[in-house]
Amino acid sequence: xxxxxxxxxxxxxxxxxxVAYAVLVERRVVARIQTRMGPNRVxxxxxxxxxxxxxxxxxxxxxKFSGLGQPIADGIKLFLSEAIEPANAYRWPYRLxxxxxxxxxxxxxxxxxxxxxxxxxxxxxxxxxASLRLDILYLLALGSLGTYGVILAGWSSNSKYSxxxxxxxTAQLISYELPLGLALLSAVIYTKTISLGEAVEFQLANxxxxxxxxxxFLIVAVAALAEANRSPFDxxxxxxxxxxxxxxxxxGMRMALFFLGEYMHLFLAGSLITALFLGGWSVPFFGxxxxxxxxxxxxxxxxxxxxxxxxxxxxxxxLRYDHLMHFxxxxxxxxxxxxxxxxxxxxxxx
Amino acid sequence: MxxxxxxxxxxxxxxGYAVTITKFFSRGTTVPYPEKTPFVSERWRGVHGLFxxxxxxxxxxxxxxxxxxxxxxxxxxMEGSEDYLQRKRLKRFDVDLGRCIYCGYCEEVxxxxxxxxxTSHDYVSRGRxxxxxxxxxxxxxxKSAMRRGEHGALGIRRGDGKKVVYQENRNxxxxxKALSGERVKR
Numbered sequence: 001x002x003x004x005x006x007x008x009x010x011x012x013x014x015x016x017x018x019v020a021y022a023v024l025v026e027r028r029v030v031a032r033i034q035t036r037m038g039p040n041r042v043x044x045x046x047x048x049x050x051x052x053x054x055x056x057x058x059x060x061x062x063x064k065f066s067g068l069g070q071p072i073a074d075g076i077k078l079f080l081s082e083a084i085e086p087a088n089a090y091r092w093p094y095r096l097x098x099x100x101x102x103x104x105x106x107x108x109x110x111x112x113x114x115x116x117x118x119x120x121x122x123x124x125x126x127x128x129x130a131s132l133r134l135d136i137l138y139l140l141a142l143g144s145l146g147t148y149g150v151i152l153a154g155w156s157s158n159s160k161y162s163x164x165x166x167x168x169x170t171a172q173l174i175s176y177e178l179p180l181g182l183a184l185l186s187a188v189i190y191t192k193t194i195s196l197g198e199a200v201e202f203q204l205a206n207x208x209x210x211x212x213x214x215x216x217f218l219i220v221a222v223a224a225l226a227e228a229n230r231s232p233f234d235x236x237x238x239x240x241x242x243x244x245x246x247x248x249x250x251x252g253m254r255m256a257l258f259f260l261g262e263y264m265h266l267f268l269a270g271s272l273i274t275a276l277f278l279g280g281w282s283v284p285f286f287g288x289x290x291x292x293x294x295x296x297x298x299x300x301x302x303x304x305x306x307x308x309x310x311x312x313x314x315x316x317x318x319l320r321y322d323h324l325m326h327f328x329x330x331x332x333x334x335x336x337x338x339x340x341x342x343x344x345x346x347x348x349x350x
Numbered sequence: 351m352x353x354x355x356x357x358x359x360x361x362x363x364x365x366g367y368a369v370t371i372t373k374f375f376s377r378g379t380t381v382p383y384p385e386k387t388p389f390v391s392e393r394w395r396g397v398h399g400l401f402x403x404x405x406x407x408x409x410x411x412x413x414x415x416x417x418x419x420x421x422x423x424x425x426x427x428m429e430g431s432e433d434y435l436q437r438k439r440l441k442r443f444d445v446d447l448g449r450c451i452y453c454g455y456c457e458e459v460x461x462x463x464x465x466x467x468x469t470s471h472d473y474v475s476r477g478r479x480x481x482x483x484x485x486x487x488x489x490x491x492x493k494s495a496m497r498r499g500e501h502g503a504l505g506i507r508r509g510d511g512k513k514v515v516y517q518e519n520r521n522x523x524x525x526x527k528a529l530s531g532e533r534v535k536r
Contacts, residue, residue: 035379036380311370315367315369346444
């Protein structure tokens with residue numbers, strides 16, 4: 001009980017820190033690709049000017065302009081700015097929507113296995129919060145729940161931009177849940193388990209799933225991008241068309257919740273793909289790795305996924321709405337179905 | 351048919367991703383400005399400076415008023431006088447940087463290349479009055495530019511003394527005439 005509480009607290013803390021700095025990394029990466037500098041003014045250089053303990057932070061003077069303080073400055077700004085509420089908003093749905101949209105994503109992390117079981121003070125500690133054994137089902141269910149936050153936010157703000165954004169978002173999320181589910185199902189059939197921890201064990205024994213189920217991997221990656229409202233599927237918040245999409249009317253910490261929720265969604269997608277297709281915490285060419293190396297390997301794989309997302313964001317233009325729908329219904333879903341049937345036949349024959 | 355379009359799409363995707371990743375690993379052109387000085391061409395038209403002879407002893411200006419005359423934004427105010435050898439010399443020379451458009455006409459028209467635009471581009475002040483540069487300021491700017499080895503926006507390089515300057519100027523006149531459509535006799 002206490003252990004679970006500790007684990008979930010740690011998880012949320014680490015997650016928020018990671019998300020804050022991932023935003024900084026994304027801004028720097030996209031800036032590099034566009035041959036700009038990115039945020040490089042805010043740093044921790046001020047710590048080195050403190051009277052006595054400043055000596056400890058002397059090295060930070062050289063990192064003064066690395067932008068490392070930017071996430072903290074952004075966070076303070078978002079906390080302190082006023083949460084404006086439109087006069088015509090439906091009050092309680094409007095207030096609940098950000099919470100509804102971030103909660104399923106945070107809950108989703110409960111089943112992600114970050115590493116192998118470890119021995120701590122003579123106890124067997126699992127490196128995931130909840131042992132459900134129904135991980136993939138649970139994640140899919142939570143993914144569907146996340147749509148409610150988007151719908152409620154768009155409807156309750158009583159604004160045309162928000163409503164249009166939320167309509168688009170809803171249609172997109174529902175369309176891309178199908179190929180996601182189908183592709184995950186073929187992975188489930190292949191590994192003969194619905195638990196992520198067992199999927200990692202399976203991959204330890206039989207090689208990564210990305211090599212045996214490449215099509216499923218691609219479909220899951222693309223659908224996950226769409227689920228997380230990421231470019232090139234960022235139609236719900238197309239800045240040039242819809243101001244900010246379904247959270248146009250939100251400000252302050254409520255907007256930050258949406259923002260964090262979306263980023264965490266991307267992290268969740270990366271973790272799911274890592275656990276299911278990239279071998280989770282297994283280290284390549286390293287049979288029995290110590291547990292901390294496994295955790296590092298997991299983080300590196302998620303980081304690589306995030307980098308590819310950033311790379312994609314600065315490469316591909318936003319899809320047109322009907323192209324988006326065609327891509328899902330006429331492209332991904334048939335492919336995923338064919339893959340599913342082929343995997344099922346293969347599994348039945350063997 | 352479908353295979354062809356899929357192939358084309360994948361080819362396009364790979365090409366796009368390749369472009370962005372090469373940009374990611376290439377060195378950008380932006381420079382974090384106050385920490386690192388950006389590259390400025392020698393022909394940059396920055397703040398004006400009054401230049402001296404090569405021994406930095408005598409000022410070049412002969413107070414002919416051509417620069418004040420040619421200035422399209424009328425930012426040069428000058429007053430001449432005679433020195434002890436009864437040569438025309440500057441008494442007063444003000445450039446209003448608030449009015450200047452950095453066209454470089456003053457530099458082009460000057461027969462002795464006394465006024466030149468230096469590469470100093472980061473000239474700021476807290477008040478408009480400070481934007482009017484007087485003779486002493488301009489001499490200071492010119493001297494520091496000479497110390498840096500600059501020759502102004504015309505890119506005039508002196509080989510051995512003053513003659514080269516006039517030679518270069520004549521060539522420039524010819525090229526300007528050619529640009530404006532006049533025939534140049536060779």
